[in-house]
Amino acid sequence: MHTIQEVLTEVMKRVKPSPEDRERVMRVVDKIKGNIEKAASARGLKLRIEVEGSLAKDTWVATDRDIDLFIIFPHGTSKDFAQEIGLELAKSGVGEGWRLGYAEHPYVEASVDGYTVDIVPSIEIGEGERPVTAVDRTPLHTKFVLKKLDEKMRDDVRLLKQFMKGIGVYGAELKVGGFSGYLCELLVINYGSFEKVLEEASKWKSRTVIDYMKYYKEGEAEQLFNSPLVMIDPVDRRRNAAAAVSLQCYATFIAAAGRFLENPSREYFFPPKEQVEINKTLEKLKERGSSLVVVKTGCPKLPSDVLWGEVQRSLMKAVGLLERYDFVVLDQKAWSDEERHVLFILELEMRRLRKGKVHQGPKVWYQEDVKRFLEKHLKGENVLAGPSIKGDRWYVELKRKYTEAKELLEREFAKLSLSKDMMEEVKKGFSVYVDEEIEELFIEEPRLLSEVNALVRKRPLWLK
């Protein structure tokens, strides 16, 4: 058992960038900046290039490999011009191997010397103008955070980010539904330190509203936003900076925070590597007696957040289908390499149901309903037993259409109303694997094994 301070000192050594870390990233930044400036002056353009994100705020974690650069055109530049020329300049900044990304605005994403570099064209907003998009807000976030954080607090942000990473709730992208870097910064600003954040979070109830700037009156913000966690953005009172945080991530953070304070350990920050073995995972599943069904299909070419939105919706449609046919879904998870495969992993209480299904009819005194019910079921082909009276009602036992989850998915999955993109992939083909059949999937896609293992184990790695 270690004290919190011992743990944090040890973690800090790994999360705080060393002078060498800083030098290395600045070399990459300077190179790209130089390229863009050269290209700009060749066109006779006057603009600023600014580092944004955690690098600008000095809240990055040593192992991060992200660089955010903004090409800022002067106030009054036309949007079309800024976008077109901005992307041209961005591309000349990174050379080969870029791709276009889209959030609210297009930007250039590239891999340079091991870093993921995002270059975003934007236009300076005038004094007093309201930020409208994420791109507009970014420089304001940087300014605000720089003003509010001292060095100790910046280190606490690094600890908090690493803690979130360790327990699997870091990242506002749909795939995670967790806490953004900016949200981590705001939490430290609001509560004062890493430890304070955890202490307060461990006491969070079903909903938490933080309005650091006191924009709203008591109870007002609760009404306006409906996520479990509401963090009014200090630079934009209409925005919830924690809107991405799902109930699952919110609850996980609360639980992990409370547990960590009682049992501090570095494993919250750096979860131990698991030795995952196919046989043991399948054996464990067999011991529990539940069944795993995996639906595999192709991956539509879509921006990550759009993809994950469609994947999650498709997963819930698969769950709905199974439940409509009386299968009990214990757990579900989607997985994708965002390139070739989308997999829907479903854990069922049982993969096979009995043939008969009790169907409740009307109470005996609703004469017209009874007439219809008996007419339908007295000669019905699908009747296995009854109709019969139990208590004050008619019942009948009908034959199920599907008794095997695999068959149900094989026959009905492609009939679900999935998104157009997912539908196209499913139409091209999909396969269903049950229990021991999943083994062949692991061979094809080894990364799946740890996903399935986590689903079978269920216990988070930080929980001891």
Next chain:
Amino acid sequence: MHTIQEVLTEVMKRVKPSPEDRERVMRVVDKIKGNIEKAASARGLKLRIEVEGSLAKDTWVATDRDIDLFIIFPHGTSKDFAQEIGLELAKSGVGEGWRLGYAEHPYVEASVDGYTVDIVPSIEIGEGERPVTAVDRTPLHTKFVLKKLDEKMRDDVRLLKQFMKGIGVYGAELKVGGFSGYLCELLVINYGSFEKVLEEASKWKSRTVIDYMKYYKEGEAEQLFNSPLVMIDPVDRRRNAAAAVSLQCYATFIAAAGRFLENPSREYFFPPKEQVEINKTLEKLKERGSSLVVVKTGCPKLPSDVLWGEVQRSLMKAVGLLERYDFVVLDQKAWSDEERHVLFILELEMRRLRKGKVHQGPKVWYQEDVKRFLEKHLKGENVLAGPSIKGDRWYVELKRKYTEAKELLEREFAKLSLSKDMMEEVKKGFSVYVDEEIEELFIEEPRLLSEVNALVRKRPLWLK
């Protein structure tokens, strides 16, 4: 398809006693009466012997073989004297082979020339005195019914009784929970005819109150009695003559009445004999995929109604036990020959459950509850997976104590809080049979086969 009149005419031929039927029963009555009178005058006693029940009211069905005789001591006779001497006289009336029965009062029951004869000692109640027991009321019932029924109506009572017998709801004893003969008479008196009774009953809703004598104000009787059917006894306003009618019998009568009026058929009165085959019954069960479990134990020596009360309560305890361990009980039935065996027949959705069972824990923000939950389950031997967070809650998957219904019953049935009498039998021994194992029970007890067959078929025989 026959008309109602065709069906009733045919049924009437079988239910109305012929002159020969009447002669035969009166010979037996006269013989017993003679014996008792002789014994009474030998003791110098002056008393009346009266035929009661359906024989006295001439509402008996030709196939009935019941004789009710009352030995009536004069008003003012002491209760002890009447009981002691009354039973002595009763015994001398029937010779060998009697046994003592108990309802509210002791009486002598004997089998004479193929008839079941009940001889009840009683004391004449004075003018204006209120009847207190069933024995006191019986002569009043007879008087009332004789006054109200003409010959046509008496025949309608016979039809109604036979209808009730055919659909399995005749008899106020606990084993049946159905309609007594007196209740059938009151229904015909109230509605006027057999057909009228069925027409009105087919329109009965969740509760029906009949107050022929208009003893109560509108809505008053509903408050006082809470059975589904309330028939205020014309000779005793404090008594519900339909108190024995269970919801099951009430609903069955409503349903059968409605169905009969639409599809009249003699099968409601005389259900067809089923050809029951062990193999077909077990095959049918297998096709539906449910499981049958039978618990067999000895039969305590108890008066029938007491026995069935205890048997039904024990059955419900067995259902409760199975449900407590997550088995889904689809249907249940007790059977007894009232001599040697009591059998509890339980139909289960599945006889085997998976090893794991999801156990819901507290929401993450109830810190103290979470602490206790995690302490209990982090090192718990019975944990198969988790603890884990899903949505805003902790869950854990535990090992079930029992995955087989048979094992559960074998280990826990004797620990249930059954009645003292049942407990004694269970302690002496009980066996549990599942699915194909039941076959050996059929060989030992062939009457069980039609019980099990009805439970598997579920559809009442009258329902076409």
